[in-house]
Amino acid sequence: MTYRHDAGDKSGKEMHDLVAALYPIHRSMTGNGVRQTLDILKNHIPVQTHEVPSGTVAFDWQVPLEWNVADAYVKDESGARVVDFTQSNLHLVSYSQPVDAVMSWSELKEHLHTLPKHPDWIPYRTSHFKESWGLCLSHRRFLELDALGDRSYHVRIDATMTDGSLTYGEFSLPGTSRDEVLVSCHTCHPSLANDNLSGIAVAVFLAKYLARAQRRLTYRFIFIPATIGAITWLCRNERRAENIKHGLVLSLLGDAGSTTYKKSRQGDAKIDRVVEHVLQHSQQEYEIMDFEPTGYDERQFCSPGFNLPVGCFMRTRNGYYPEYHTSADNLDLVQPESLADSLQKAVAIMETLEGDLTYRNQKPKCEARLDGLGLYSAYGDAQRPEELQQAALWLLNMSDGTMSLLDIAERSGLPFTLLKKVTDTLAGAGLLAEVPSQLRTPAGEKSADVEKKLT
Amino acid sequence: MTYRHDAGDKSGKEMHDLVAALYPIHRSMTGNGVRQTLDILKNHIPVQTHEVPSGTVAFDWQVPLEWNVADAYVKDESGARVVDFTQSNLHLVSYSQPVDAVMSWSELKEHLHTLPKHPDWIPYRTSHFKESWGLCLSHRRFLELDALGDRSYHVRIDATMTDGSLTYGEFSLPGTSRDEVLVSCHTCHPSLANDNLSGIAVAVFLAKYLARAQRRLTYRFIFIPATIGAITWLCRNERRAENIKHGLVLSLLGDAGSTTYKKSRQGDAKIDRVVEHVLQHSQQEYEIMDFEPTGYDERQFCSPGFNLPVGCFMRTRNGYYPEYHTSADNLDLVQPESLADSLQKAVAIMETLEGDLTYRNQKPKCEARLDGLGLYSAYGDAQRPEELQQAALWLLNMSDGTMSLLDIAERSGLPFTLLKKVTDTLAGAGLLAEVPSQLRTPAGEKSADVEKKLT
């Protein structure tokens, strides 16, 4: 893209630093790890922390008890920790019940999870809706222990499951319009870097970028635990949801894979078209998936009672890279270049949403004279006079009050950024005038009819 | 297909037996052969026989004189039958005038039809709308006779062409709705097994299957001579035709070829979509053809004054297998397995039409909790928990009052049978409620508007 928006040259490094700062924290659906996470984000943007008490009803669900962990381990007969939560918080199955018991290897084995195909990796497991407990470890360590025979072990899970609250963060940038863009990312995973510290980091830096200037649209960022967090947020913001005109779930944005976009349930919402346009002009590989009712929190935003235009923006999609939900989803998997590229595309998406206005050619009969407008040498880009002139001709020809800049970008094949730039020149010369959205001609009507409405 | 409808394990054999019982009968557009045919069908289903007098006007046509044949032959000078109707009724051109004359070989030759490319086969020929006569024989026999030189022959066609009637059969299964499904097959061909005793047999066994339970839709089966029979039936049932919401012409359903479906003139009628869905999920080769105004009686049902949603369901299409309209279209060409497969698909089509209702998610905001519904181990199919859960998520996400189960099947790519099964579970749990057809939200409207109508 020629007319890149400046998301900051160092943003890749800075986002990776943020991921690294968040990585050690033990997060879960609830608990202090989420609060610590939000506190770190406050170094960048003034995220507001919300607490929703355990037991609060949210549609078909209830906010669960709060879970906090002080320590967890398995000690052998010598007192040595053979599984140790302080070494990796993935060793503990999320939402495990407290345990303090001595048991035989054969009994303990029933509670252990490993990945035989990746013997050095610890899996990530949860037990959110079943009262149970479990431990995860590398298959290599499991085999070592298994070779020792049926010895006795002391299992300790020093966790509390108490009335408390579900914690989420929210940050909004009010625009001149009530129309909102929702950006959502999940904050409930322990030490997994790509899933989803990468999404959190991109969201934070996207917010910082957008905050630099007054915007037309209102932008709302939410940092929520997956599923129950989205359900709780929607239940508390049912009215506000009506203002959400576009939205993205950000997740898995730091790996080296190419970008994947999963469309909203609507399938042809403006967000869907904008993301496709940005990816088409990225000169990189990408994949567009149709909506399906599995995945991340787009499932909730796109439930039929809301049907919000919210898609999911990822690099390699969930479940399609081997390190997914394992200890190998670490700080090495997430690359500054990938984070920077994801941010750059997210910025382009938001700028396209922001700038997608509709204009009307003020001299619609035959071509207007363009000499003197400097469309050939403007912008210090003497190498590309034809592109600028092409853009001007397309804009003037198509701007009949029915087609927005995105419509024109799609029809002409020209990048939105170029059209936007030339639009500013043409509008400055009085050749294009913005059509207020309430006066836009529905496609198919003649612009003459709209002119009547205007007078 | 996992959730097969049970059309009976022995149905292939039983249908072939029925074809074999009907095979020897000499049928034509009119006459006793059709009556005998219908009488045999009455051993299976209570078909009602209708007689329409010769000369009855039906739109642009008239019911023809009734044609019956006692005997037909060519005898040589020794009195030996060299062409003999009692050996094969294909020897006589259908609707031939009576003849009793001695003539030379050179004169006789003008009335003979053969298939030089298939020298052992007797062709099937008709002369419905021209007063003439003719005989068909194998090209081998023709060459033998031709080698004998210009001998004298006695030609006898002992046929009557008299005021009588056109005979057709009808059988209906009244449903709880007035909406009808029309199933039509032609009964006018003599000893041709695939064309169309196969269609008759599948129709009869489909009727037997459907009769096992009370149905929502009304099913009407008609057994009619091609063209004039369809025209006559439509003329006598012009009002009733308004109730026909779906229909199939059944023909050529016993050969070993893959299934062919020719769409209705409408092209996107529900029957067209249902057949395509069933074939897509059949895990077999198939072909879908666009409508064209040639072929079987869909030509009449799809004439512009009716434009009924009636397609044509076949295996290898008419004219595309070499045995078509020859003595090689015999009991060997028709296979029990093919008949059974055709019936199985016809049953799946009818069950899909029958079950294609529209539901509304009763908890449309965010996902409903599914635990306790046994969607993971229900139906004794522990191997496929994910499929059941997928189906449930698709059903709940899409059931906004605008999409029927078929719509959801098409969008999700899941088989209708699976969705139907899971719908029953979800409806039983109060999560889905059927939307009466008069309250269905037109696509695009919000379900909220429909809720207002409901209250």
Next chain:
Amino acid sequence: MTYRHDAGDKSGKEMHDLVAALYPIHRSMTGNGVRQTLDILKNHIPVQTHEVPSGTVAFDWQVPLEWNVADAYVKDESGARVVDFTQSNLHLVSYSQPVDAVMSWSELKEHLHTLPKHPDWIPYRTSHFKESWGLCLSHRRFLELDALGDRSYHVRIDATMTDGSLTYGEFSLPGTSRDEVLVSCHTCHPSLANDNLSGIAVAVFLAKYLARAQRRLTYRFIFIPATIGAITWLCRNERRAENIKHGLVLSLLGDAGSTTYKKSRQGDAKIDRVVEHVLQHSQQEYEIMDFEPTGYDERQFCSPGFNLPVGCFMRTRNGYYPEYHTSADNLDLVQPESLADSLQKAVAIMETLEGDLTYRNQKPKCEARLDGLGLYSAYGDAQRPEELQQAALWLLNMSDGTMSLLDIAERSGLPFTLLKKVTDTLAGAGLLAEVPSQLRTPAGEKSADVEKKLT
């Protein structure tokens, strides 16, 4: 195409003769060359010459001063013409200011244009909107002169730039309907044969063809200088433009390349569909381009304030053949066979527009009897009985008052010419009746509703 319209066997030769007669004339945006050109056309059709005074305002533009050239040359010190307008009018940059000066080679060089890649060709250059002058010559001649060193030359451009007028021609064939077909071609190029004497010649012979009979549609031919001519014409005919229902810009119609059609801005106008249909059935290669706001005068006709259904009909498109805008675009490049083929296709397009009526089957319920209509042996084409019957069946099946003959041609895949021929037979037999356009059933409505309107 079987049912060719007779555009005249000798038309290719006659059009080439016309191109040859026009070729020597020095044409420009204004001036006597255009008047001489129109005078020659008057030998074929009664073109009316219009003169629009310099300075006349046309939308965002003004009619320029009139430019006429008496002579132009560069003489060397010996007085020999080394560049000579009388040898080729391409030597002079169009709209050059008058010059009469002696200057050095190094000074002169600044005003010279050559084509190094094609050293024997003289380029065609214009300077319409900048006060300047220039000369064009072959690169070979340029190098010869350059080798002579910095000699002195006498440059003379004996041209006048005065208040005068812009000249264009117009010819109309009034039809029984006010609906108009616009045919436009540009007349402003000097000795360039394909661009656009070929377009002028095809337009003239198309007009002659159409004039042979009274037509339903009104046909208007305009012979105009590019851009300013189209703008001026539209400004003077703003009201009339509302009657233009179809239109073609004719250009580049004589080279050996295959046909290219550039769609109108509307993209799905009837003219777009008709041209595509004619090309599909031409049994030749062709290319269909989407509209883009560059090219010929379709830019003006398709400006958003007019948005007329006008496409551009060419062979090899502008800029895509090497001789484009050079002295090699001469009488050899233009071939009688290509001109004849372009005319034949243009005739087929106009006949399709002319004949694209809508009919209603008068016996819409079931098939009508066709025996006795001679559809099998009519037209002396006994080889193709099936094609005629196919056409009849398609016409009767589809003619429900919503589909025009073009619609039926597109759906059936049959050529319009065949359908038109069989329509005449069926209409003659009372089976099809034309539906007046104001009574056409909108697609989707039942024909019964229209019948109500008719009674």
